[in-house]
Amino acid sequence: MGHSKRLQIQIQRRTSLKSCADIYFLIDGSGSIYPNDFQDMKVFMNEMISMFQVSANGVRFGVVQYESIPQTEFTISQYNSVKQLKEAVRVIQQLGGGTNTGDALRYMKSLFVKAARDSVPKLLIVITDGESQDQVTKAAEELRQEGIIIYAIGVKNAVKKELKDIAGTEDRMFFVNDFDSLKLIKHDIVQDILNSTWMSCKNMKADIILLVDSSESIHPVDFQKMKDFMQLIVNRSDIGSDKVQIGLLQFSSEPQEEFQLNQYGSKADLRKAISGIRPIKSGTMTGKALTFASSYFDEPKGGRSRVKQYLIVITDGEAQDIVREPAETIREKGITIYAIGVLHANNSQLVEIAGSQDRVFFEDNFDSLTFLEKEILFEICNLEDCK
Numbered sequence: 001m002g003h004s005k006r007l008q009i010q011i012q013r014r015t016s017l018k019s020c021a022d023i024y025f026l027i028d029g030s031g032s033i034y035p036n037d038f039q040d041m042k043v044f045m046n047e048m049i050s051m052f053q054v055s056a057n058g059v060r061f062g063v064v065q066y067e068s069i070p071q072t073e074f075t076i077s078q079y080n081s082v083k084q085l086k087e088a089v090r091v092i093q094q095l096g097g098g099t100n101t102g103d104a105l106r107y108m109k110s111l112f113v114k115a116a117r118d119s120v121p122k123l124l125i126v127i128t129d130g131e132s133q134d135q136v137t138k139a140a141e142e143l144r145q146e147g148i149i150i151y152a153i154g155v156k157n158a159v160k161k162e163l164k165d166i167a168g169t170e171d172r173m174f175f176v177n178d179f180d181s182l183k184l185i186k187h188d189i190v191q192d193i194l195n196s197t198w199m200s201c202k203n204m205k206a207d208i209i210l211l212v213d214s215s216e217s218i219h220p221v222d223f224q225k226m227k228d229f230m231q232l233i234v235n236r237s238d239i240g241s242d243k244v245q246i247g248l249l250q251f252s253s254e255p256q257e258e259f260q261l262n263q264y265g266s267k268a269d270l271r272k273a274i275s276g277i278r279p280i281k282s283g284t285m286t287g288k289a290l291t292f293a294s295s296y297f298d299e300p301k302g303g304r305s306r307v308k309q310y311l312i313v314i315t316d317g318e319a320q321d322i323v324r325e326p327a328e329t330i331r332e333k334g335i336t337i338y339a340i341g342v343l344h345a346n347n348s349q350l351v352e353i354a355g356s357q358d359r360v361f362f363e364d365n366f367d368s369l370t371f372l373e374k375e376i377l378f379e380i381c382n383l384e385d386c387k
Contacts, residue, residue, distance in 0.1 A: 021059050021121045022076050024224045028128040029065040029095040038094045040179035046086045056080045066104035067097030077115050101132035105139035122148045142167050205307040207261050209247040211293050213315035214279035222366040223279050229369035234270045236377050251289030252280035262302030286319035290326035310333045318346040327353045362367045
C-alpha cells in the first residue's frame with residue numbers, strides 16, 4: 001500500500017473516531033492578499049473542517065480574521081455541525097489593512113480560555129502571507145505555555161523565521177508559494193494534528209490480550225516482525241495493575257497461553273516475555289483459539305470487570321474452523337475485538353471476528369505491522385466520549 005493511500009485511510013479512520021479538540025483558525029485578511037487568494041484560504045479551511053467529526057462534544061472550530069486589529073468571525077462554541085461551519089466560513093468578508101500578527105496572537109488567549117474544556121487539546125492554525133508589523137515571539141510563546149499547539153502556515157512572502165517563532169518548532173511550520181497550493185499540505189497538517197492530540201494513552205485503563213497466529217505458514221522472519229509489533233504496543237502503553245494490562249496467547253492447531261493479563265506489571269518484564277516466545281508451527285484453528293481466549297478476560301485470570309477490555313487478533317491465513325460464534329461470545333461480554341489480517345487472511349472471517357469492518361486491518365505483508373501499532377492504540381485511546 002502506498003504512503004499517500006495509507007495516510008488517507010489513517011486520516012479517515014482516525015477522524016471518524018470520538019476524538020475531541022478545540023481548533024481555531026487565525027487568518028490574515030490584510031490588503032496584500034488578493035480576493036481570489038482569500039477565497040482559496042476559505043476553501044482550504046472548509047476542506048479541513050470536512051475531515052473531522054464536528055460536534056458540541058467532539059471537534060469544534062472557530063475563526064478569527066486579523067489585519068491591523070483582530071476580529072472574531074465565530075467562536076468554537078457557535079456552530080456544531082460541518083454544514084453550519086462551512087456556511088459560516090463561506091460568508092466571511094476580507095477586512096483589508098495591515099498585518100499585526102502579534103496582536104492577533106494575544107487576542108486568541110482569552111478566546112481559548114472562554115471556551116476551554118478540561119483535557120481537550122487546543123490548537124491554533126495561523127495562515128499569513130507576509131511579515132508581521134509587530135513582534136510575534138512572546139505572544140506565541142504565551143499561547144504555547146497555556147498548552148495551545150500552534151501551526152504556522154506561510155504563503156508567498158511570509159517569513160520562515162517568523163513562522164518558526166509562531167509555531168515554536170519547524171515540525172509545525174508549513175510554507176507554500178501560493179494560496180492554491182494550500183490544498184497540497186492539507187493531509188499533512190491533519191495527520192500532524194491527529195498525532196499531536198494523541199497523548200499515548202495516558203491515564204487509560206485497559207485490559208489488552210494479544211492473540212497471535214503462529215501456524216506453519218508464518219516464516220520465522222515474519223514471526224519476529226509480529227513480536228516487534230507486540231513490543232511496540234507495550235512501549236506505547238502505560239503499564240501497571242491500575243493502568244494498562246497486557247496478556248499474550250498464541251495459536252496454531254491448538255491455543256497456548258504465554259502469559260495472563262496480571263502476570264507482568266512492567267514494560268521491561270513484558271518485553272522480555274515477548275522476546276522469549278517460540279512459534280507452534282501447525283494448523284490455523286482460529287475459532288478454537290477465540291473460545292480459549294474468552295476466559296482470559298475474567299477475574300481469575302487477571303481480568304478487571306470495571307475497565308475496557310480488548311482482544312487483538314493477528315493472523316496470516318484462513319481459519320480451518322468456525323470463527324463467528326466464538327467471536328460473538330467474546331463481544332457479548334463487552335470486549336472489543338480488533339482483527340489484523342496479513343497476506344492470505346480471509347477478510348470475511350476477519351469481519352466475523354471483529355464484528356465490523358471498522359475494526360479490521362488488512363495488510364499486504366508483515367512489514368506493514370509497524371504502521372499499525374499507532375493506529376490501533378489511537379482507536380483504543382479515543383473510544384471514550386470527550387469530557
